[in-house]
Amino acid sequence: MIRNFFTAFVLAAAFTACSSTDSRPDVQVTPGPHAPVASTAAPAAPADAVLEQVRRLAPDADPGVLALALEARACALRNGAARGTRLAVIDYSRPSTDKRLWVFDLERKALLHTEHVAHGRGSGENFARSFSNRDGSHQTSLGLFTTAETYDGGNGYSLRMDGLEPGVNDAARDRLIVMHGAPYVDPAQALRQGRLGRSYGCPALRPQVARAVIDTLKHDQLLFAYYPDDAWLAGSRWFGCSGRSARDILAAARGDAAGAASSQAVAAR
Structure with a gap:
């Protein structure tokens, strides 16, 4: 009887999740621990390549x-992360009314998805401006995540994510920050009301594409969430391997892109 009571207590404690202020709160059952999936992918090429x-x-x-x-x-990857070939990039400096999620297959050299994605209600209205790793903040987290297992919960088919940056996003699993579909991610409605609906911190997607995107990213792929937050850019462990700062990387890429665009414009004349 004591064992049965303890099991019921643990399950009850897990009935909390990332949900939306613009829809009813959801209920999700936490699955068992993530079992890493062995990767057979070849080592990744350097970033600049x-x-x-x-x-x-x-x-x-x-x-x-x-x-x-x-x-x-x-x-x-150089520090032991699973060698998945797919990479999701979210640019939270863009408004929620814009498509700001890109999913790449780096091995096949393909763009698989470009989508709208919601941010947390605590992060802002149309623009996300505040980010947190704290449970109960209802804010989105920045940084690099590895994807994990899928499950069916209160938001339907969902994808667990584990944050790889201590103090920045490493509470994602405990906070139940997951990728899932949500009806409040409606681009047409967003144009009418000035923003997408918001989650409790999860990167929520249109229900029509959620399963396809999740299946693309499940099991040891990487997701990168960006915002020009000075403290995070200066302190992230994942921007130091090349010997350049995050600001240097940003400036070089943007400068090279501007130079390439200028050269193309001249050549077209």
Whole structure:
């Protein structure tokens, strides 16, 4: 009887989750611990070797953000992260009314998805401006995450994520920060009301695409969430492997992109 009571207590404690202020609160059951999936992917190329290719695949994305994502990924792989071939990049400096999520397959040299994505209600209205690793903040977290297992919960098919940056996003699993579909992620409604609906910190997607995006990213892939937060840019462990600062990486990529665009314009005359 004591064992049954303890089991019921643990399950009850797990009935908390990332949900929306713009829809009913959801209930999700926490699955068992994530079991890493062995990767057979070849070692990744250096970040600068694939940056130009990724720029061409996503010309509307900020080249500086792409460069930071690739640098963080390369640094993480050199330090033992699972060698998945897919990378998701979220640029939270953009408004929620814009598409600001890109999912790349770096092995196939393909852009798989470009999508709208919600941020947490505590982070802001149309623009996310505040970020947190604290439970109960209802804010989005920045930085590099590795993806984990999928499960069915109160928001339907969902994807667990584990933050790789201590103090920045490493509470993601405990906070139940997951990728899931949500009806409040409606681009047409967002244009009418001035923003997407918001989650409790989760990167929520349109229900129509959520399963496809999640299946693309599940099991030991990487997700990079960006915002020009000075403390995070200066302190992240994943921007130091090349010997350049995050600001240097951003400036170099943006400068190179501007120079390339200028050269193309001259050649077209």
